[in-house]
Amino acid sequence: METAELHVHDVHSHDEHEHEHHELGFIRKYIFSEDHKTIAKQYLISGIIWAFFGGALSILFRLQLGFPGAKLEWLRPILGGWINESGKLDPEFYLALVTMHGTIMVFFVLTAGLSGTFSNFLIPLQVGARDMASGFINMLSYWFFFVSSVLMFSSLFIETGPASGGWVIYPPLSALPQAMPGSGLGMTLWLLSMTFFIISSLMGGINYICTIINLRTRGMTFTKLPLTIWAFFLTAVLGLLSFPVLLSAALLLIFDRSFGTSFYLSEIYINGEALPNVGGSAILYQHLFWFLGHPEVYIVLLPALGITSEVIATNSRKPIFGYRAMIGSMMGITALAFIVWAHHMFVTGMNPFLGSVFMFLTLIIAVPSAVKAFNYITTLWKGNIIFTPAMLFSIGLVSMFISGGLTGIILGNSALDINLHDTYFVVAHFHLVMGAASFFGLMAGVYHWFPKMFGKMMNRTAGYVHFWCTFVGVYLVFFPMHYIGIAGFPRRYYAWTQVNGFEAFADMNMFISIAAILTFTSQMVFAVNFFYSIFKGKAAPQNPWNSNTLEWTAPVNAGHGNWVGEIPAVYRWAYDYSKPGSATDFIPQNVPYSATPESNLPEENEEIATEKEIDGLLEAQNESYNR
């Protein structure tokens, strides 16, 4: 299903310029393409398909939680035996749904779909490069991701069901097929799929980093990079350093499962049999997993924050407030992201002293996050705000980021985490701060760069409707969820019949489920708008949002190589909006200071002297592409 749709769209979106230069065959151009823009679209469309799929899974388990008595026989044509004789969801399938929802959303949608799409699309266009450092590795990256997707997807159709131990797949549950059916073939496929996924994201990450360091156009110093690029850069660094650790965790788990080792297993008696494994540690896995797992939160969030910085500045017609502080706080978040992982493990029985250390480090990370939120708000202050759909989603992101981030202050406190750990308070927290916030970033990116991607405009009104339904809906789903958490409801529960006071929240759960179904349904507005606009949208102008960054200087339907003729040079930062003295309210990055004497600040007049130097680099730059 995925391949079919994917290729159909690619074919059509490229129709217009097929007659242009570069006579590549169909397959090299649309399927095994090395062009970063095509690869970005492949990631985006795969991500959107996965998002609908992952969302649909969550609706299935919300049906169980919101309407525990409901008969779901009508789902039998799709789910078959997973609906049991009494017309209810099978409890094991419920766990499988939770697990796959988490895996799909975190890795396939918010990592591949967000970072894969926009890092690929924007890095070469915004730094001024013809393509990624290695188009071939970039192509491999997508196709490894594709293989990973196919494996994960196929695990849904096997008899024993997909992996079901939660997206964190803690052993021994995930290591022992006799513990639950999902830990059989389903888990093997999960691990294989993740292995391919990690390889894919490593190849992507290496490319992003190389391109940003080596292929910036003349004049594009690090302090002139748009914040999007800074975000993608730091995201790639995070991924490059942490994904290999997940790979090692997965490999050790594969050994434990298949080759009789005892990395994670010790003193286990299961199904009437004492296993011979001794000396392993189940906690070791959790340390390895969360060493990726926590940076992963920022891997999905940082690109969203980068996109938001760009969109908010453009549509407030104001420079982003505190450009350097934004970079600094992202660097702070990146560094701290590596040393806070054990706050997921306060009650695992790990040494309480470690708990204290990780509590300190965790709460420090709130400071750079707070700085970012304040900077966004100040950017809006005294702006001239245009509510494009992208801008709406960006403002929504900031709100979600604040609301979800604040409860992190509670959960990061190990003493308070004792009661709240693994309750719905945690579920509400991370869905707001990393789930919804990143999703909003993804949507902001799609609405903002759709004209650049497809040369067409999306329907704005549909965008507004989509935003308001999603924004209100997400809050209606996740805000009340905190209450259920405060009432002590554990997560990953098929039913709460054994929990004290469960009756009191029955209608709240029903409310959340209804809100979730409505929110999910309203995403159809987006899907229709997106696919319709690819074919039938209005033709996009060169620079629809009057933005400063370099991608808008490229042709509307940029061909391979992005710019016809020379790549533009960069003379200024990306945020010269509403500069006093200037006739227009934006001055693109490729406009030299010598051309804008009326709006230059004193220190900028001094930079005019360096323009010759920048222009002198043209030859060297061209040469680097001819080597």
Place this chain on the structure above:
Amino acid sequence: MNYIIGLLSAVFLVLAIMIVNKSMALSKGLQRNEEEDGYSPVDGANKNNALGMLLFLVLGSIGAAWSFKVSQPDFLPEAASEHGLKTDEMFWTSMAVITFAFFVTNALLFYFAFRYQWKKDRVATFYPVNHKLEIIWTIVPAIVMAVLVFTGWRTWSEITSQAPSNAVVVELTGKQFNWLVRYPGNDDNKLGEYDWRLIDDNNQWGMKFDDENSFDDFTSTSEIHIPKGVPVLLRIRARDVLHSVYLSYQRVKMDAVPGMPTKFWFKATKTTEEMRAELQKPDFNYKLNCTEVCGRGHFGMALTLVVDEPEDYKKWCLEQKPFLTTNPDYLAKVPEKLKAKASKYIVAPEASSDSTTASIGGTSTIVTIK
């Protein structure tokens, strides 16, 4: 019912915005025809979206406050353990701090969005940086965090400190999908050793009968009893996969890990009876739930917790029969040199009076804890 009303009002809000948007879009379509110079990022809906921001702020704040008030009675009541009272207090203090931050920042965000909506003649203020502001909003959160961390750290250290030596010890073992309880016995007050390889259908704990401390250990699979007002040390382990002990009313949570015993000590402050009276639910029982996903029966893996007055607990303990007494077959596993000691627990029921006298030494430790 309240939620349904809330939902409906929310849906109507969305619908209202949609309709307004639609109508603006139509009028925008008309405007567009007038404009000859092509695409403008601003359209007629800009005002409505700005108004939406303000509406969302007002209605959202009302909704947040109202829903909190409605849900509050159903939250967990005041904690029934000593450390729980402290963490509860800290929780609500932190909540007050973050609720304040939540309303202030969100209000600024939505208000600015509304206030500075696009106007044809307005020019945005070129305001790229202000170091003083930045320093203030770096330092203020840092100080607030430091205070929260410090109080949190102190409480955490207390909670996770060594259990008092006189604590009542109870062992909990998680397995798919129920909890096994073991008490150190009335005579020696010491838990015997265990080995997972010795587990069988009766000896689910894997108790080692070459350890004399096992002889008087008694067990249960239906409920766990603990005394009120006395430190209780839970020794926690798992047989097969990860589980997690969660006593919601006592604010106790600790994972059960196969191969790595964990522990948690606390002091319960309310007996089951007292909580029944407080909640006015005569059939209320504390529950121990599993909070680490462990398979098909995870959601049903619960155990009844009974918190007794210390005297009642002592009495209850004395009524319990050691595992060896109820399962005399295991005498065969006791090595020769300890057979004499073990057989004390095997002898006919009269022997139980014997063990009662012997147990006073054991139980007296419990009493002195008070």
